[in-house]
Amino acid sequence: MKMTRCLGLLLTCILTLGRYALAHPVAQGALDIQILPGKIRVQARVSGEEIFVANAFAANNAPKASSLSEVWRRHGSYLLRHLKVFADDCLLTGRAVTVAAAQNDFVAYQLEFTGPALPGRLRIEEDVLNEIEYAAGNPWEAAYVVRVRQQDQPAQEGLLLSRKQPLTLNCDWQNAAAGSRLDKGRMMQQYVRHGIGHILGGYDHLFFIIALVLATATFWDLVKVVTAFTLAHTVTLTLSVLNLVRLPSHVVEPMIAGSIVFVALSNVFGPRSSRGWVRLATAFFFGLFHGLGFAGGLLDAMEGMSGLGVGVAIAAFSLGVELGHQMVVLPLFFGLKVARASRTDTARRELISLAVMRGGSLLICVAGTIYLLAALK
DSSP: HHHHHHHHHHHHHHHHHHHSSOOOOEEEEEEEEEEETTTTEEEEEEEHHHHHHHHHHHHOOOOSSSSSHHHHHHHHHHHHHEEEETTTTTEEEEEEEEEESSTTTTEEEEEEEOOSSSSHHHHHHEOOTTTTTEEEEEEEEEEEEEEEEETTSSOOOEEESSEEEEEEEESTTTTTSSOOOOOOHHHHHHHHHHHHHHHTHHHHHHHHHHHHTTTTOSHHHHHHHHHHHHHHHHHHHHHHHTOOOEEEHHHHHHHHHHHHHHHHHHHHOOGGGSSHHHHHHHHHHHHHHHHHHHTHHHHHHHOOOOOOHHHHHHHHHHHHHHHHHHHHHHHHHHHHHHHHHOSSSSSHHHHHHHHHHHHHHHHHHHHHHHHHHHTHH
């Protein structure tokens, strides 16, 4: 009965994660916002991924575009519908001024919004791609690294804009010549939140780490395997920042999905070998690809940021990733430990532990296989 209850609890947790923490299809871009008297200029660097998804899957009765330039032009209109700029709580009307190809598979849009002469506060919201489902109940999202300048003041960089994280800017027209500086505190807060959301918002990384945790018997086992995984993804994230290692998403995403299936099947068919140096090597090897997945399009979107800004952003993002991991790992480990300790006889406890590991890993394997098929499309 207790074994059934334990498996039921694990099944509930995994199904809940599967519903609310699906793989996170996020297109990364960048916005350079200039606040001027009477108008707001937005230079948007939009990824080819965002344009492709919107053009291919957004509800649209228009005939098929006859050229790439027509696809770009249509996306400018789409962007204006889904990027909302408010000045003193009034929605501004915008227009696309120019569109041109940029580097690294990005397209540059010059947008202009007409507003009050001297706005006191700006609020920017976006729901780009959110009406398009990656999978049932799992919508696409877009996120933007933002740089803001008010008239001739130095820019404030490293801000973030997403559907869940709108951007509010207070304008200071009295001290327009005073200048501004990098707001490291605000950046830290935003990127820590972004890192946590990156983990809790996607089952690919979550299911991999859960599969690792299911095979840990002691807290020391947990420390070792999490350390190996953390070290690996920190290495590749750092190398990506230095532009020394980059792999395309069509390589990284299937490898991440494959890591879920591999570790889960190892737990099912080789539970005895799911601990020790082999498991640490597995966590480290696949952790290298997870680090590239963490970086994703974020680094391309950061192009043009100062070295200090990039350093603060990546450090805060990495901290958020680790906090997100621990929010899942620690409750799961200690919950399983309590469930195992509920039986006094050693043989029965081992049987429950093995059943939970195999049952949970089978469920994770199914989820990983679904994600792998989606990643290979």
